[in-house]
Amino acid sequence: GQNIDQPTEMTATEGAIVQINCTYQTSGFNGLFWYQQHAGEAPTFLSYNVLDGLEEKGRFSSFLSRSKGYSYLLLKELQMKDSASYLCAVMDSNYQLIWGAGTKLIIKP
Amino acid sequence: GAVVSQHPSWVICKSGTSVKIECRSLDFQATTMFWYRQFPKQSLMLMATSNEGSKATYEQGVEKDKFLINHASLTLSTLTVTSAHPEDSSFYICSARVSDRERVNEQFFGPGTRLTVL
Numbered sequence: 564g565q566n567i568d569q570p571t572e573m574t575a576t577e578g579a580i581v582q583i584n585c586t587y588q589t590s591g592f593n594g595l596f597w598y599q600q601h602a603g604e605a606p607t608f609l610s611y612n613v614l615d616g617l618e619e620k621g622r623f624s625s626f627l628s629r630s631k632g633y634s635y636l637l638l639k640e641l642q643m644k645d646s647a648s649y650l651c652a653v654m655d656s657n658y659q660l661i662w663g664a665g666t667k668l669i670i671k672p
Numbered sequence: 673g674a675v676v677s678q679h680p681s682w683v684i685c686k687s688g689t690s691v692k693i694e695c696r697s698l699d700f701q702a703t704t705m706f707w708y709r710q711f712p713k714q715s716l717m718l719m720a721t722s723n724e725g726s727k728a729t730y731e732q733g734v735e736k737d738k739f740l741i742n743h744a745s746l747t748l749s750t751l752t753v754t755s756a757h758p759e760d761s762s763f764y765i766c767s768a769r770v771s772d773r774e775r776v777n778e779q780f781f782g783p784g785t786r787l788t789v790l
Contacts, residue, residue: 604783605781659718662718
């Protein structure tokens with residue numbers, strides 16, 4: 564079966580760094596996505612990785628290792644507005660997105 | 673670019689009525705649109721994949737006669753919840769897939785529609 568695992572909840576301090584991990588097992592791989600979702604809102608796109616390595620975009624970076632079925636989202640210089648759920652999703656061989664359950668990130672002052 | 677709109681943002685209806693939700697890609701053409709449902713504190717659940725000009729592909733467990741999907745043009749897909757019941761109350765989100773050189777396979781989400789069935 565297809566499976567995406569990520570922690571349910573994480574807590575971090577304003578100004579700090581946090582890493583949200585995602586492991587996956589899917590039938591085929593056409594890229595891994597990270598989305599941010601604030602409560603009551605639709606997800607917004609953060610990053611897309613299809614090749615191994617680190618993609619940096621401002622305070623957010625995303626890493627992929629296809630051989631390990633592993634990705635992480637790194638958030639630096641955390642701000643209170645970063646409190647949200649972070650969704651990991653993998654596009655399988657049929658170009659369907661398989662979604663993780665999301666990681667709720669709580670930022671404390 | 674790549675903006676997706678949804679209408680209405682929220683709707684309250686009586687049990688037994690039908691509700692139509694529209695999803696529009698405003699500045700691009702979307703051959704494929706997706707309809708998701710999300711219950712509180714849960715992840716997105718794909719309901720169906722909608723391809724322009726053809727019948728939607730429904731996920732297992734989703735009743736196609738209850739959730740009618742029409743994708744009549746490259747910029748518009750509609751989801752109609754027929755004979756809605758309280759258990760259909762949820763957050764319905766559409767997304768449209770962009771497939772061009774710069775944003776291969778990227779999905780952009782609409783703002784969602786919160787449906788409450790009394």
